Amino acid sequence: MRHGKKVNHLGRKTAHRKAMLANMACSLIEHKRINTTVAKAKALKQFVEPLVTKSKEDTTHNRRIVMSRLRQKEAVAELFRDVAPKVGDRPGGYTRIIKLGNRLG
Incomplete structure (x- = not known):
């Protein structure tokens, strides 16, 4: 049974996983x-979607919440300045996962 196992650990400790997702989210925004791999893409989607929802309303509180998750000032500024107006009318589902096929090697 997999009751209560909502998080995909991605073979990493908590701090490493949070840092990796924050860096991937900043790269995605930029x-x-x-x-990336499908598993990381799915984890990143769960990480980024709430941040984009927060960025639709530009308040100091929302900026601080997003900054605590992303940790890069430039990414937060671009999220609130450029990304939020483009997706402001959508009720969710801001990211898409497109499978590209097998990796080389």
């Missing part, structure tokens, strides 16, 4: 798309 470059608008990234290449």
Whole structure:
């Protein structure tokens, strides 16, 4: 049974996983798309979607919440300045996962 096992640990300790997701989210916000594994993409989707929802309302409180998760001032500024107005009318589902096929090697 997998009761209560909501988080995919991705083979990492908690601090490493949180740092990795924060860095991947900053890259996603900066470059608008990234290449990664499907498992990491699904974990990143759960990480980023609430942040984009918070960024739709530009308040000091929301900026501080997002900053505590992302840890990069430039990414937070771009999220509130550029990304939020583009997706402001959507009720969710801001990211897409597109499978690219097998990796080389």
